[in-house]
Amino acid sequence: MNREKEVLKIEHISKGFDQLNVLDDISLTVHEGEIIVIVGPSGCGKSTLLRCLNGLEAVDDGHVYLGEETVNPSVKNITRIRERIGMVFQSYDLFPHKTILENVTLAPMKVQKRKRAEVNEEAKKLLERVGLSAKMSQYPRQLSGGQKQRAAIVRALIMHPEVLLFDEVTAALDPEMVREVLDVMLDLARQNRTMLIVTHEMAFARAIADRVIFLDGGHIVEDSDPGEFFTLPKTDRARKFLNTFTFDTVNKEI
Amino acid sequence: MIDTDVITNYIPLFVDGFFLTVKIGWLGILLSFLIGIIASAVLHFKVPVLSAVVKVYVELFRNTPLLVQLFFIYYGLPVLGFHVSAEGCGIVGLGLLGGSYMTETIRSGLDAVPPSQTESAIALGMSRPQVFWMIILPQAFSTSVPALVANVIFLLKETSVFSAISLMDLMFTAKDLIGLYYDTTESLFLLVVFYIIILLPVSIAGTVIEKKARYKIFGS
Ligand SMILES: Nc1ncnc2c1ncn2[C@@H]1O[C@H](COP(=O)(O)OP(=O)(O)OP(=O)(O)O)[C@@H](O)[C@H]1O
Ligand SMILES: [Mg+2]
Numbered sequence: 001m002n003r004e005k006e007v008l009k010i011e012h013i014s015k016g017f018d019q020l021n022v023l024d025d026i027s028l029t030v031h032e033g034e035i036i037v038i039v040g041p042s043g044c045g046k047s048t049l050l051r052c053l054n055g056l057e058a059v060d061d062g063h064v065y066l067g068e069e070t071v072n073p074s075v076k077n078i079t080r081i082r083e084r085i086g087m088v089f090q091s092y093d094l095f096p097h098k099t100i101l102e103n104v105t106l107a108p109m110k111v112q113k114r115k116r117a118e119v120n121e122e123a124k125k126l127l128e129r130v131g132l133s134a135k136m137s138q139y140p141r142q143l144s145g146g147q148k149q150r151a152a153i154v155r156a157l158i159m160h161p162e163v164l165l166f167d168e169v170t171a172a173l174d175p176e177m178v179r180e181v182l183d184v185m186l187d188l189a190r191q192n193r194t195m196l197i198v199t200h201e202m203a204f205a206r207a208i209a210d211r212v213i214f215l216d217g218g219h220i221v222e223d224s225d226p227g228e229f230f231t232l233p234k235t236d237r238a239r240k241f242l243n244t245f246t247f248d249t250v251n252k253e254i
Numbered sequence: 255m256i257d258t259d260v261i262t263n264y265i266p267l268f269v270d271g272f273f274l275t276v277k278i279g280w281l282g283i284l285l286s287f288l289i290g291i292i293a294s295a296v297l298h299f300k301v302p303v304l305s306a307v308v309k310v311y312v313e314l315f316r317n318t319p320l321l322v323q324l325f326f327i328y329y330g331l332p333v334l335g336f337h338v339s340a341e342g343c344g345i346v347g348l349g350l351l352g353g354s355y356m357t358e359t360i361r362s363g364l365d366a367v368p369p370s371q372t373e374s375a376i377a378l379g380m381s382r383p384q385v386f387w388m389i390i391l392p393q394a395f396s397t398s399v400p401a402l403v404a405n406v407i408f409l410l411k412e413t414s415v416f417s418a419i420s421l422m423d424l425m426f427t428a429k430d431l432i433g434l435y436y437d438t439t440e441s442l443f444l445l446v447v448f449y450i451i452i453l454l455p456v457s458i459a460g461t462v463i464e465k466k467a468r469y470k471i472f473g474s
Contacts, residue, residue: 054377083379093374096471097392107378110388141473152374159378 005032006067007163007194008053013062014218015048022048024218025062030163033192037205037226040215041241046198049215050165053196054085066162083111086156086164090171092148094140094155100127101136104155112159119158126154130184146177150184163194170201202245206230214238260440264431268444271427276452278341278421279413282348283406289349290356294394295386297357298364308357315354321415323347328419344416352409359401363394396467403460410452424448 008030015023022045030036038046051057053064055073064071069081094103104123108114127136130150140148149169156164166185170178182204188195189208199205205212205226212229214222214237222229222238233239293308315323324347331338338346367390375385395402417426428445432438 056373056377079379079381082377085377087374087377089370089374089377091370093368093370095371095375095389095393097396106388107375107380110384111379139470139473141471155378 001033001192003031003033006030007032007034008196009063009065010053011063011065013052013059013064015045015052015057015059015061021218023052023059026218026220027062028213028220028223030194030196032194034210035189035193035195035197035208036211036213037209038196038198038213038215039200039202039205039241040221044215045218046215047167050087050167050196050198053165054082054087056087079111083107083159084162086159086161088149088152088156088164088166088169090168092140092145092152092172094148094152096140099137099139100132100143100151103140103151104158107155108158123154123158126157127151129187130154131180144177145173146180149173149177149181153181153184153188157188163196164188166195166197166199168198168200170199200245202230202242214241216241256439256443257437260437261444264437264440264444267427267431268424268448271422271424272448272451274341274421275410275413275416275423275425275448278344278348278416278423279410279452281345282413283352283409285345285349286352286356286405286409289353290360291391293353293357294360294364297361298390312354312357315351316358319415320347320351320412321418323351324415324419340419340421343419344413344421348409348412351412352405355405355408356402359398359405360391360394362401363396363398364390366397367393393471396471399460399464399467403456403464406460407453407456410456411449414449 006029008028010026010028013023013026014021026049028036038049040046048057052059053071055064055071055075055078058073066081066084069075069077071081071085072078075081094100095106098106101120101123104127105116105119108119108122109116124133124136127133130153132147132150132154135143135147135151140151143151153169169185170181173181178201182201185195185197185204186208197205197208209226212222212224212226213220214229214233214235216237221235222233224234228234229238230242233242293311296304296308324343327338327347328340328343331343371389371393372385375389380388413423414425416423417429420426422430424445428441431441
């Protein structure tokens with residue numbers, strides 16, 4: 001692994017919907033093995049940013065590069081580029097008509113044209129690692145939210161992506177299932193995966209991040225290391241944002 | 255009373271009509287599925303110009319009787335210089351009528367698949383056609399099985415107007431025999447029996463397929 005290697009390079013991108021300017025001149029470079037956590041208030045454009053990074057959304061201005069290649073929905077080899085970027089969504093979005101094993105093996109076989117036997121073997125290993133061995137031949141509806149999300153992570157991993165994008169992957173989960181999914185991501189961190197994570201789990205963010213990006217008003221307001229960001233944020237806006245996650249002890253009137 | 259000797263004598267004639275009805279019926283249905291899949295994809299993806307063409311086609315064919323459509327194809331096309339056999343006309347006519355129904359049915363199935371399904375498949379590097387064939391269409395079919403089966407049964411029943419373009423199907427056989435020998439009861443009895451032989455398996459198979467499709471996605 002080469003910490004100097006630039007995996008993803010975002011240069012001055014802007015993105016709007018109709019009148020609304022969502023991202024305004026964002027630049028960011030992601031190095032190999034780096035884990036960047038993106039936080040910010042609801043509607044600040046976190047999802048839009050991630051979606052621009054794998055060409056689900058077209059940027060209005062600026063460029064996104066994966067290695068040497070330009071990422072944009074209109075480039076000819078966009079599907080080849082997307083293979084190299086894993087994305088996991090808040091709502092899992094497993095394919096309901098396919099078993100868990102089929103969900104995981106579909107893209108490697110159909111997109112990467114890999115052999116069924118090899119793909120099956122890898123899928124089984126990965127599913128075992130996230131504790132889903134027993135669920136392989138079941139359909140998504142038979143799994144809990146946490147199990148579905150772990151399967152969705154495996155579905156992205158089996159493509160051997162150079163970078164993984166996580167968009168609030170625990171936001172739809174019941175509290176008792178959040179941990180099992182975060183544990184899988186911590187395991188990926190230990191394997192030195194390159195990841196961009198959007199999350200509202202602040203304790204997790206602090207534990208896993210190499211860098212924290214605070215997005216607000218379409219700008220990167222802070223780009224700090226987690227220790228600094230969570231204890232001494234540079235800006236008022238970040239401080240206010242972090243305050244929304246803390247509660248003072250209630251002093252009851254006597 | 256039903257004369258069993260007459261029945262025995264007529265059965266081979268009805269068997270011929272049966273095979274013709276089944277052949278034209280199912281080829282027409284196959285064609286209607288092809289048309290339905292393509293036309294519904296055009297509507298679902300809002301393909302410019304073609305969407306308008308599909309909408310006109312659907313309205314036109316859903317709102318005119320099959321008999322009129324058949325006459326149009328059978329007597330109209332030769333005028334334009336196209337010569338199609340009666341069987342060909344039957345298949346095309348049924349296919350076009352069925353296609354208009356299938357288009358609507360499949361389209362509502364396609365529209366019911368959440369857009370996030372497309373996005374997660376696209377994010378895995380799948381191409382648009384792959385997403386359509388492997389992800390959206392199977393889910394659309396699963397939810398529309400009951401309506402699709404109803405369409406198939408409707409179309410098989412519609413084959414009974416084929417006799418009008420002198421195709422020797424079941425209806426033609428029955429009418430012919432009644433006209434020649436006045437064995438109305440026996441002929442109608444056989445007509446009913448053979449239509450049931452055609453339709454009952456479809457109805458049963460439909461229920462089985464519906465259960466299977468529902469089980470995967472919905473569990474029950
Ligand atoms: N396809 C779209 N069309 C129009 N507006 C959109 C679209 N997608 C997002 N937006 C708007 O862009 C803004 C940013 O949305 P985005 O989903 O990126 O925010 P977010 O930071 O992910 O928010 P959350 O924390 O709620 O997930 C929002 O105001 C949203 O309404
Ligand atoms: Mg979001």
